[in-house]
Amino acid sequence: MKLTRLELKNYRSFADAFLLVDPHATVLMGPNDSGKTWLLQALTVFGARQNFPNDAVRHVPPAEGPPGKMELRFEFSSFDDEEIAHIGRFGFELNPEDRLTFVRTGPRNGDKPELLLNGEVLRELLRPMQVRAAEADGAQHGAGEELEAATAQPEDTEVATGQAAEGEVATGQGAEAPGAAVPPSEPSPEPARVSDVEWAVFLSDALFPILPRIELLPDLKPLPFEVNLSQLAADEPKLETARRLLQLGGVEDLSVLIQDTPDRDELLEHASLEITKKLRQYWTQDTEIELMARPSGDKLRFHLLGRGYPAFTRPQWHSAAFLEYLGIMAALLLRLSGAPRTSILLLDEPGVRLHPRAQRDLVQILQGLSQHAQIIYTAHYPYLIDRNFPGQLRILEPKPGGTQINNKPYHATANLVAWEPIRTALGLTVGDSLLFDEHNVIVEGVTDQMLLCAISQELSQLGDPRALDLNFTAVLPAGGYSNEEALAERAIANELSVVAVFDGEKARKDAIDSYKRRLPDAPEPIWLRDFYNVKYDFCIEDMLHTQIFLDAVNNHYQTLSGTYAPIGADLLGKKKGKRRQSIVKLVEELLPKALAGDLESTAPAQEDSDHQANNANEPGSDQAEVAELDESNLELAKVEVVKEVIALLRERQIVTSKGELRREYERFANVSSVIRQRLEQ
Incomplete structure (x- = not known):
C-alpha cells in the first residue's frame, strides 16, 4: 500500500492543511519554521503508534477563540495482492483502489485510531463472525484468550430463533403442525457490533501488520579511522556507519571478522572492492576514489585514497561533507537492497553540507530508492530537488491563519513564472542556475516533461542506451512553444548544451523557423511531426x-x-x-x-x-x-x-x-x- 494523503488540523503550525503524497518521492520545501520537520514528526509518531506530546496541539491567541481539536488523517491506497489476501483472512474484502484512512484525534491513544474505508467508519462495516473466522483459521491474535472468553456461548444456550431444532423438518424455518396458526414474523435483529476486544484483534492482527514501516533516517556518525572488532560486531551505535559500509560490501555476519584468519583478509579485500565500486558510481566528483578496510589485530582500520592525495589517508583528513555523504550513501543503499515490501523513509534536510555536484549525486540515490520505497524529505537547496519531476515538489507556506501546503507549485505559463513558487521557497533570484544542467532539453509543458522523464527512467532501468541520462540532463518545461526560444537562448548564453522539442502541430513551424534564425549555432530543434506520417496535428x-x-x-x-x-x-x-x-x-x-x-x-x-x-x-x-x-x-x-x-x-x-x-x-x-x-x- 502507498500513503496518498495526510490531513492536518490544529497540529503545530497547521490549522487546516493537507499534503498529497507522491507514490515515489515527495520533496518538502519552504522557509525556516514553516513546519517541514513537524510534518515528518507526525508521520514518525503515527508509524510508531505513539502518543504526541501535549504541545503538538496548535496554540492560538485568545482573540481567535478556543483552540480547536487536533486531528490527523493518514490515507492509504494502492493495496497489493498480498495485503488484500491478508485482510481476506478476516472475511473482509479490500480492493486495490480503496481508501483506508487512519484518524488520530488528539495527542493520545496512538494505538487506537479511528478507521475509515472510503469515508465510512470501518468498525461499523465489520461483523463479529469475521474476526472469529480468522481466529478459527489459525490467526495468531495477541488478544486471543480475551476474544474467546468474550464470544463464547454458555452450554445451556437455547437454540436461536429461526433455526430448525433437532427432529424438525429441515425447511429453513422449522416444521409447523398442520392447521397451526403461523406466528407473525419477528423483525430481524440488528447485526451485532464488533466488541472492543474484537476490534483490538482486528487492528493488531489484520491492519497493523500490513502498514508500511515508517522510518526517519537518524543522524549519522562519521566513519572512524579505527574500530574495535568486538564493538563492531556488538552493534555499538557510534560505529553504525562503519557497520553499514561493511554490510554494503557484502559482510553480513560481522562476528566472522573477530578471528584473524586468511578468510577474513579475503573477505575484507572483497568488501573494499565492492564499497569502492559503489563510491565511484555515486560520488561523481572523484571517479578515482578508493576505500580500503584493513585488519590490524583486534582492530579494523579504514583508509581512503582520492584525487589529490598521494597515498591512503585517514577518513578524518577528508571533508566533513564527504564523510556525511559516505554515511548517507551506505544507509540508503542498504535500504535499497533490503527494504521491506512496503516502507516509507523520511529524511530531514539530507546532504546540507554537500557540494552541489554531490547533492545531485544524492538525489539520484534517492530517486533509485524511491522505486522500492516511498521517500519524503525536506530540502532548502535547489540541487536537492529533481527538476525533471516537478510533480514531486510540495511547498509549505506560512500564513497568518496557519501553514498552508502548495501541492502543485508549478504553473502552465512561461517557464520563469512556472518555477516562481519554487524559487521563492528556496530564496533564489531570477538569475539562479536552478533551471539548467550540463545538458538541457526544452519541451513545451509540464506533461511533456513528465512523460519524457518517466519513460526515460524506465528505459534506463532496462539498459536501453537510447534513454536520456537524467543524472546530467534537465528536461525543462517552457510553458508553451512560444517560450522555448528564449529559454534555449539563456542556456546557450551560459555555454550549456541545449536542444528544443516541439509538438507535432502545423502551427509550430513558424516558431521553429524563428528558433533556427535566432540560434543558428544551436543543434537542430526536434519537431515531433518529422517522426510520424500523419495528417492531423498531434502532441x-x-x-x-x-x-x-x-x-x-x-x-x-x-x-x-x-x-x-x-x-x-x-x-x-x-x-x-x-x-x-x-x-x-x-x-x-x-x-x-x-x-x-x-x-x-x-x-x-x-x-x-x-x-x-x-x-x-x-x-x-x-x-x-x-x-x-x-x-x-x-x-x-x-x-x-x-x-x-x-x-x-x-x-x-x-x-x-x-x-x-x-x-x-x-x-x-x-x-x-x-x-x-x-x-x-
Missing part, C-alpha cells in the same frame, strides 16, 4: 497507446464524479483503424458528455497483448497545460491524467511477449535517441 500523448490514455482519463474522472461515463475507443471516430485527430482533442470534445453520463456508447476497446490494434505510424500529442473545453468551460486536468498514465505504464511489462519493446516505449526511445545525438554535437 506527445498520441505517442502512447490509445487505450492507455483512455484508461488514465477514465480512472481520473471516475474518482471525481459519480455520473461519469467512461470513454471507450469506439467513440473516437476512427476510419480504417486510424484516428483522424489528436487523442487529446477527441477526449476534450467527449468529456462534457462523459461527465454528464450522456455518452451513446462506452464500450471499451479490445486491446491485444502487443498493441496490434494500434497503428504503428499513428502517434501523438501533448500540450502541457490545462485545456478549456467548449461552452461548459470544463477542464481536462492533463497533469493528473498523465500521472495516471505513468502509473499504468509502470504496472505493465516494458517488453512484449515477443521480446520487443512496447510501441509507446519504442516511440519515445527513438525521440530520446535523436535528442542525445544532438546534445552531443
Whole structure:
C-alpha cells in the first residue's frame, strides 16, 4: 500500500492543511519554521503508534477563540495482492483502489485510531463472525484468550430463533403442525457490533501488520579511522556507519571478522572492492576514489585514497561533507537492497553540507530508492530537488491563519513564472542556475516533461542506451512553444548544451523557423511531426497507446464524479483503424458528455497483448497545460491524467511477449535517441 494523503488540523503550525503524497518521492520545501520537520514528526509518531506530546496541539491567541481539536488523517491506497489476501483472512474484502484512512484525534491513544474505508467508519462495516473466522483459521491474535472468553456461548444456550431444532423438518424455518396458526414474523435483529476486544484483534492482527514501516533516517556518525572488532560486531551505535559500509560490501555476519584468519583478509579485500565500486558510481566528483578496510589485530582500520592525495589517508583528513555523504550513501543503499515490501523513509534536510555536484549525486540515490520505497524529505537547496519531476515538489507556506501546503507549485505559463513558487521557497533570484544542467532539453509543458522523464527512467532501468541520462540532463518545461526560444537562448548564453522539442502541430513551424534564425549555432530543434506520417496535428500523448490514455482519463474522472461515463475507443471516430485527430482533442470534445453520463456508447476497446490494434505510424500529442473545453468551460486536468498514465505504464511489462519493446516505449526511445545525438554535437 502507498500513503496518498495526510490531513492536518490544529497540529503545530497547521490549522487546516493537507499534503498529497507522491507514490515515489515527495520533496518538502519552504522557509525556516514553516513546519517541514513537524510534518515528518507526525508521520514518525503515527508509524510508531505513539502518543504526541501535549504541545503538538496548535496554540492560538485568545482573540481567535478556543483552540480547536487536533486531528490527523493518514490515507492509504494502492493495496497489493498480498495485503488484500491478508485482510481476506478476516472475511473482509479490500480492493486495490480503496481508501483506508487512519484518524488520530488528539495527542493520545496512538494505538487506537479511528478507521475509515472510503469515508465510512470501518468498525461499523465489520461483523463479529469475521474476526472469529480468522481466529478459527489459525490467526495468531495477541488478544486471543480475551476474544474467546468474550464470544463464547454458555452450554445451556437455547437454540436461536429461526433455526430448525433437532427432529424438525429441515425447511429453513422449522416444521409447523398442520392447521397451526403461523406466528407473525419477528423483525430481524440488528447485526451485532464488533466488541472492543474484537476490534483490538482486528487492528493488531489484520491492519497493523500490513502498514508500511515508517522510518526517519537518524543522524549519522562519521566513519572512524579505527574500530574495535568486538564493538563492531556488538552493534555499538557510534560505529553504525562503519557497520553499514561493511554490510554494503557484502559482510553480513560481522562476528566472522573477530578471528584473524586468511578468510577474513579475503573477505575484507572483497568488501573494499565492492564499497569502492559503489563510491565511484555515486560520488561523481572523484571517479578515482578508493576505500580500503584493513585488519590490524583486534582492530579494523579504514583508509581512503582520492584525487589529490598521494597515498591512503585517514577518513578524518577528508571533508566533513564527504564523510556525511559516505554515511548517507551506505544507509540508503542498504535500504535499497533490503527494504521491506512496503516502507516509507523520511529524511530531514539530507546532504546540507554537500557540494552541489554531490547533492545531485544524492538525489539520484534517492530517486533509485524511491522505486522500492516511498521517500519524503525536506530540502532548502535547489540541487536537492529533481527538476525533471516537478510533480514531486510540495511547498509549505506560512500564513497568518496557519501553514498552508502548495501541492502543485508549478504553473502552465512561461517557464520563469512556472518555477516562481519554487524559487521563492528556496530564496533564489531570477538569475539562479536552478533551471539548467550540463545538458538541457526544452519541451513545451509540464506533461511533456513528465512523460519524457518517466519513460526515460524506465528505459534506463532496462539498459536501453537510447534513454536520456537524467543524472546530467534537465528536461525543462517552457510553458508553451512560444517560450522555448528564449529559454534555449539563456542556456546557450551560459555555454550549456541545449536542444528544443516541439509538438507535432502545423502551427509550430513558424516558431521553429524563428528558433533556427535566432540560434543558428544551436543543434537542430526536434519537431515531433518529422517522426510520424500523419495528417492531423498531434502532441506527445498520441505517442502512447490509445487505450492507455483512455484508461488514465477514465480512472481520473471516475474518482471525481459519480455520473461519469467512461470513454471507450469506439467513440473516437476512427476510419480504417486510424484516428483522424489528436487523442487529446477527441477526449476534450467527449468529456462534457462523459461527465454528464450522456455518452451513446462506452464500450471499451479490445486491446491485444502487443498493441496490434494500434497503428504503428499513428502517434501523438501533448500540450502541457490545462485545456478549456467548449461552452461548459470544463477542464481536462492533463497533469493528473498523465500521472495516471505513468502509473499504468509502470504496472505493465516494458517488453512484449515477443521480446520487443512496447510501441509507446519504442516511440519515445527513438525521440530520446535523436535528442542525445544532438546534445552531443
